[in-house]
Amino acid sequence: MSLDKATVARVATLARIKVPDADLERMAGELQGIMSWIEQLSEVDTKDVAPMSSVVGHVLSQRADVVADGGRADAVTSCAPERVQLGDGAFFVVPKVIE
Amino acid sequence: MSALTDLTIAEARAGLAAKRFSARELAAAHVEAMERAKDLNAYITPTPDKALEMAARSDARLAAGQAGALEGIPLAIKDLFCTEGTRTTAASRILDGFVPPYESTVTSRLWDAGAVMLGKTNLDEFAMGSSNMTSAFGGVKNPWKRRGDARDLVPGGSSGGSAAAVAARIAMGATATDTGGSIRQPAAFCGVVGIKPTYGRCSRWGIVAFASSLDQAGPIARDVRDTAIMLGAMAGHDAKDSTSVPRAVPDYEAALGRGVKGLRFGIPREYMLDGMPAEIARLWEQGIAWLREAGAEPVEISLPHTKYALPAYYIVAPAEASSNLARYDGVRFGTRVAGNSIEELYENTRGAGFGAEVRRRILIGTYVLSAGYYDAYYLKAQKVRALIARDFDEAYAKCDVVLTPTAPSAAFAMGEKMDDPVAMYLNDVFTVTVNLAGLPGISLPAGLSSDGLPLGLQLIGRAFDEETLFAASHVLERAAGFSARPGA
């Protein structure tokens, strides 16, 4: 398994992080170094071991079906870099998305 | 330096009750000290006006006999906790301009207990780091320096600002978070006490998430009693956090005096690393002797999967982080870097807004979760994690607490270990097992290195048995008599 430039470019796209072409090689080297070090995990015999599914052995607690939140369009949109207000509500704004 | 800033929380509590000074005086002394020590860069956002306002309210409550557990105590808050109305950065450019419209549960509890906010402390960006060097706001100077050496040292990380502030007496205590060692390692590097409680002990609601199954909030303070006082106020179930555990919070301060007679403490052989500096090995031996003298019994134990903890951590933590940080996209808060399409907006914003270490970890995390790799990496790491937890379970049949060094070295110089990410990761070798197993761990200063830098010892406890940690670390603290102070 090697982390080459093409893989880094693909992963960067999946993560939506711009990595300039000039940096791809160096980034691949750094990531490859980390992954090689991580490889030692394959030495561990984990046959028949269940993965950890809950750190403190608890189970999910469920809450009542009560409306106790929301109702503040202004608060929820006022931190946005771009928003448009409409009546008592407001929209988040992004460049046009083609579907 | 004002004597007021030398007080511990317990001493200040007594002084306020006895009306020897007011909360306002206490806050003002710290505000001045912060200004004088600006050079350390421990704070990203000092909040002097707020501190004085809150102190005034504390004085009113003190006068009315309504003092809370931390009334009037000036605290620093790691800039990972969302504080309503005060900008919160996570030491990242991507949150530029973000002023939270809500308060984290842990800090709410502190304000309810009457504490006073001095400001938001510096940290590694998004809590990713062991030196505070990845902060977008510059590194933090450790108030300690090597004897005869002018070089600036790192305070450790990620809670470097919190630890430095407490060590430099520009905060009486500080909140911090620990995902792989980020409370304990900086506490050790700065000669102060820090505890990471059991996973689920403190609420994570309102704390910028790094790795959800590992993150835990905890206090840093100058002695064990102070951390017990702070943890008592910070801990507790929160219905808004599904991973928070509904368990009553015991009186931690009361546990301090328990002593350690008959306590069995484990010495894990796998922590005796090749190349461990002699003075750290010696300190560990010294710790064993101190506990023995106090009536505790050392037990040799084995935690066989210890060496795999760091690589497992560097799969699980980046994987969870890569998903937790997907929300930083320039749409609803923080910075936006424009783009012609939504994809460009995302890529530009995140490429510019995240620093190098964060970008590396997001890419690693995305990679290990990606199609075809999940079983080999993430699933494998979660299995190794289960084995590490099992190691501790089995060890706790033979002992009640585990004693180890906190870090494999004293504080290093700024600029060192920066070339190889893995070299930096190795700082967490003694602390990371504790997060993977979800157990509580405390670090306290136990001695000085040959060039005069603090060295820490770590105690690891059973889940929800912070009381034993406080009892045992109090014994060690007394025995060590650590009274050195940073010269800087």
Added chain:
Amino acid sequence: MIIEGKTGPWEIVIGLEVHAQVVSDAKLFSGASTAFGAEPNAQVSFVDAAFPGMLPVINRACVEQAVKTGLGLSATINEVSVFDRKNYFYPDLPAGYQISQYKQPIVGEGHLDIDLASGETKRVGIERLHLEQDAGKSIHDQHPQKTYIDLNRAGVALMEIVSKPEMRSPEEAGAYMRKMRALVRYLGTCDGNMEEGSLRCDANVSVRRPGEGLGTRCELKNINSIRFVMQAIEYEARRQVEVLEDGGTIRQETRLFDSAKGVTRPMRSKEHAHDYRYFPDPDLLPLVLDRKWIEEVRASLPELPDAKKARFVSDYKLTPYDAGVLVAEKENAEFFEVVARGRKDPKLAANWVIVELFGALNRLGRDIASSPVSARQLAGLLDLIENDTISGRIAKDVFGFMVETGRDAAAIVEERGLRQVTDTGAIEAAIDKVIADSAAKVAEYRGGKQALFGWFVGQVMKSTGGKANPAAVNELLRKKLAG
């Protein structure tokens, strides 16, 4: 259904994925409201908007609704299930991931029995049902260069119900959707409104030679009515047959149904294939259900359509067809039962509800909840028929007045003097008069023109203003005409 192509027969293989919005007051993992029609972003909590440090907490009502639906599908309820993050970037998905369930869903295998036009039932297997968050809405038409985002819907609970690929025709797919819709409405777990988007359907369609393995399938999206489900599948199956018969291959892709043109076309691919990087959500713990509680939920289920239909056939002696029509909507079935209760002839009730009442509601464009005639009132009308106060023919007129005025049948009959004439003396007198006035016709009838009997009946009814008891008229007229 077999498509006869140029080169031979083709079989259609259909699997349906239904997304049903759960009926609940608050969202799946946040306390914001799910109510329809609010101002943009007025029903959004910081959790829904994925602000820093926000965390999900599950809504117990949504869990119960999913379990109810699973039980209604006769499915296995998994006592332990896990929530996973499905990671991808899209502006209506604020966290950059959707909380869903991947390998361990809350509900496992089950089945849905669908009713075909022939009267047959077919059992379609259900693969699984899981809970997941709905996304927000992207609005593209408010600004030429910008898209507006409304997160009101983000975080609303959805049940994703995946069928096994066991349907073989557009008709079966339509029947499946109709039955699924009825089921969730009976259970009260989803309001089943396809036009408004609370019930959505994606269809997976492939074709193959009968007896062969599965062909490459395409996923059809943007279908918002049962009629369009059938239309889209029909078009797509034929498209695939044409491609294959021309020697081409089917490319596995997602296609949008264009309802205006009745065709499917490939979605402009968003970018690259999605790699969702599923992993268990570390902000949540495994969901563990108590078996006793599951049984309590089972015991609380209302009578479901199939059971109700069977009961209508056995208890009320209705035809399966009529029973099927009545149980299609729970409210209709309940209306019918009020009308039919205790009645000697429940079939009469069925006829009146299906033909007269539904006919009137259709004409008026109303639903049963806003019927101008209540079940009690219709029952009252049928009582008047059954006790001979009015004839069936007059009853239809009375019903018309009831629809117009909303008044009770008895009141209308009194006011308009529509009581049936049953007094044999009066009927005989009327018959005698008609016979006396129509000597020629009487002679023709007695001479063999039996068909004239109807004319005589008409005359007698006319002379009594339509109120004579038809049975009595028939009997007495026959006697008198016989001489």
